[in-house]
Amino acid sequence: MTRLDDDGRLVRYDPEKDRLETSPYILPHDPTYQTGWHSVLYDVAPSPDGECVYASTWIANPRLMRIWPNEGEWGRVEDLGPTTQPRDLTLPLSTFVDHCGGLVFGADGMLYFCASRWKESETAESPRDAHGGPINMWGIVYRLNPATLEKEEVFELKRPGQAAQYVSRAAIDHNGDLFFAHVGPRPVGIFRVAMPADRKKPNAHLPIRMWG
Amino acid sequence: MKPIKKPLDWHDPEVRALHDKIVHGSFINEGTMVAFPMCFPGVTVPIIADESKVTALDATSEGVIYGGTSGKRVHLFVGMFRADLGAVHDMGFVDGADQCVGMSCGPAGVAAFVNGPAGARIVCRERERTPFSLIQEWGFTRKPFRYPAVPAGAERFVHAATDPSGKRAFATTLKQLIAVEIETGAVEVLGELRGTGRLAVDAHGAILGFDEGDTLWRFDPAARQLDRRAIALPAGDWRGLPKIWARRRGPGVLYIADGKGDLFALDAEGQFSGALGRTRLTPVGPMAVTFDGRVFGFCGDEISRMFCYDPETGKVADIGAAVSVIQRRRYGYVFGDAVVGHDGEIFFGEDDDSGHLWLYFPRIVEKTAKAAVKARRRRA
Numbered sequence: 001m002t003r004l005d006d007d008g009r010l011v012r013y014d015p016e017k018d019r020l021e022t023s024p025y026i027l028p029h030d031p032t033y034q035t036g037w038h039s040v041l042y043d044v045a046p047s048p049d050g051e052c053v054y055a056s057t058w059i060a061n062p063r064l065m066r067i068w069p070n071e072g073e074w075g076r077v078e079d080l081g082p083t084t085q086p087r088d089l090t091l092p093l094s095t096f097v098d099h100c101g102g103l104v105f106g107a108d109g110m111l112y113f114c115a116s117r118w119k120e121s122e123t124a125e126s127p128r129d130a131h132g133g134p135i136n137m138w139g140i141v142y143r144l145n146p147a148t149l150e151k152e153e154v155f156e157l158k159r160p161g162q163a164a165q166y167v168s169r170a171a172i173d174h175n176g177d178l179f180f181a182h183v184g185p186r187p188v189g190i191f192r193v194a195m196p197a198d199r200k201k202p203n204a205h206l207p208i209r210m211w212g
Numbered sequence: 213m214k215p216i217k218k219p220l221d222w223h224d225p226e227v228r229a230l231h232d233k234i235v236h237g238s239f240i241n242e243g244t245m246v247a248f249p250m251c252f253p254g255v256t257v258p259i260i261a262d263e264s265k266v267t268a269l270d271a272t273s274e275g276v277i278y279g280g281t282s283g284k285r286v287h288l289f290v291g292m293f294r295a296d297l298g299a300v301h302d303m304g305f306v307d308g309a310d311q312c313v314g315m316s317c318g319p320a321g322v323a324a325f326v327n328g329p330a331g332a333r334i335v336c337r338e339r340e341r342t343p344f345s346l347i348q349e350w351g352f353t354r355k356p357f358r359y360p361a362v363p364a365g366a367e368r369f370v371h372a373a374t375d376p377s378g379k380r381a382f383a384t385t386l387k388q389l390i391a392v393e394i395e396t397g398a399v400e401v402l403g404e405l406r407g408t409g410r411l412a413v414d415a416h417g418a419i420l421g422f423d424e425g426d427t428l429w430r431f432d433p434a435a436r437q438l439d440r441r442a443i444a445l446p447a448g449d450w451r452g453l454p455k456i457w458a459r460r461r462g463p464g465v466l467y468i469a470d471g472k473g474d475l476f477a478l479d480a481e482g483q484f485s486g487a488l489g490r491t492r493l494t495p496v497g498p499m500a501v502t503f504d505g506r507v508f509g510f511c512g513d514e515i516s517r518m519f520c521y522d523p524e525t526g527k528v529a530d531i532g533a534a535v536s537v538i539q540r541r542r543y544g545y546v547f548g549d550a551v552v553g554h555d556g557e558i559f560f561g562e563d564d565d566s567g568h569l570w571l572y573f574p575r576i577v578e579k580t581a582k583a584a585v586k587a588r589r590r591r592a
Contacts, residue, residue, distance in 0.1 A: 038348070092256050093255075
């Protein structure tokens with residue numbers, strides 16, 4: 001069983017040894033100002049072949065990574081880089097604004113995930129929603145090719161009058177349509193994304209995700 | 213004939229004791245210091261190294277610390293350390309300013325007093341909302357600064373102090389004493405005088421400053437009266453030195469040190485004590501009085517050392533040079549200001565490149581020992 005401590009290290013329990021063990025490395029983070037603190041895994045999606053997992057961190061400037069758990073004593077971690085835009089590092093930015101989640105594999109074998117985008121000049125005077133949150137934020141869904149690691153922006157999650165930048169989890173149904181669960185002003189909800197025919201297939205939901 | 217040097221006998225208990233005293237007496241040997249970086253650790257980058265000399269501090273009644281830096285540019289910042297907060301937020305920089313000499317906190321706003329190529333300026337801003345929690349999600353924005361008009365002829369600000377109500381800041385320039393309404397930024401000239409040294413607020417809420425002829429002027433805000441040469445400084449060395457009072461929360465005895473490091477107390481009746489004790493080094497820098505009446509401050513330049521004056525024992529103790537070993541090792545050499553926090557801890561602003569905000573947690577004196585000292589003093 002593996003999880004993360006609050007300093008960005010993997011922690012695992014070995015039932016045979018009855019001991020907790022801590023990874024010698026810290027998961028990817030921005031070394032210019034982050035320490036690994038709170039670089040905890042926010043969302044994880046297994047690759048369809050079961051050889052690796054894709055994960056995003058729950059801290060500002062969330063990073064995407066690919067972990068190959070069966071390589072070496074502690075697995076091999078690939079840093080796939082930041083998922084959100086560059087920003088002014090002298091200003092604390094909320095993880096509610098600067099966020100990445102909703103990782104899911106599509107029927108086309110590509111990884112889909114939602115990362116936030118926001119207006120850089122957001123200030124105290126910027127327009128607010130009914131709950132006081134800034135509205136100049138958007139949830140952008142990206143598509144990552146696992147073979148080439150090429151990333152493209154594919155669509156925006158649109159919620160009239162409200163921002164939809166914070167997606168917690170995503171799922172795929174048996175036809176290959178995608179679903180993104182959104183956190184924000186109530187009532188929160190789920191976006192259903194009808195995928196084009198060439199990105200669908202029967203029983204696209206298999207294997208069913210049992211963890212994460 | 214060459215002098216014969218006797219080799220040290222390391223088996224000699226006296227030599228070993230001296231060695232131990234030199235090595236372990238160099239750094240803080242009483243209480244604990246923690247150097248906090250000028251950022252929200254792990255979330256923001258610290259204020260740029262040559263813009264982060266912390267030279268002005270003030271505290272709200274809730275224990276939130278506001279301050280200003282000096283260096284290539286002035287930054288105004290707020291430090292929040294209670295509960296799970298733990299962040300210094302850079303509220304922004306002041307263009308054309310390279311020195312912050314005073315920071316005053318009001319109930320809803322703050323006022324900073326800065327100097328630089330753009331002249332002497334007052335910088336006002338709303339207080340930062342204290343976050344409910346900084347456990348995982350937060351939102352900070354930079355609220356705009358306001359620059360109230362500065363009276364004509366104010367070439368440089370010297371220092372500032374906040375009146376007990378927190379509504380007004382009093383500041384000296386090279387030529388004037390002024391008052392600033394912290395919330396509105398309204399400025400009033402109260403009198404012509406040559407500002408020198410730092411200001412203090414006495415037990416009655418009056419503002420004290422250094423006057424000509426080794427005296428203090430006193431301004432009574434309620435009566436709106438400025439008395440020149442109101443109080444004579446005690447016999448001491450007051451020549452051209454940085455004159456700094458010990459900061460304290462609320463009214464009480466004020467402390468000041470002269471150029472020889474002699475400490476003096478000014479009581480509520482406006483009477484100075486004789487010399488209470490002498491610091492190990494000079495000049496004496498920022499000092500603060502914690503809740504039990506002990507005075508903690510730094511003395512010496514280049515590598516300053518902390519001292520403690522305990523009014524119960526009447527002794528000045530050398531505490532050592534600043535070092536922080538919590539989380540990250542850092543040595544502190546020069547400090548620009550001091551202020552008492554919510555629980556009696558003392559914040560020292562490091563007046564150095566890559567300055568930090570240092571928290572000092574004094575040693576708690578055992579009650580029984582304290583009582584014994586009191587009893588001994590009564591017997592004496």
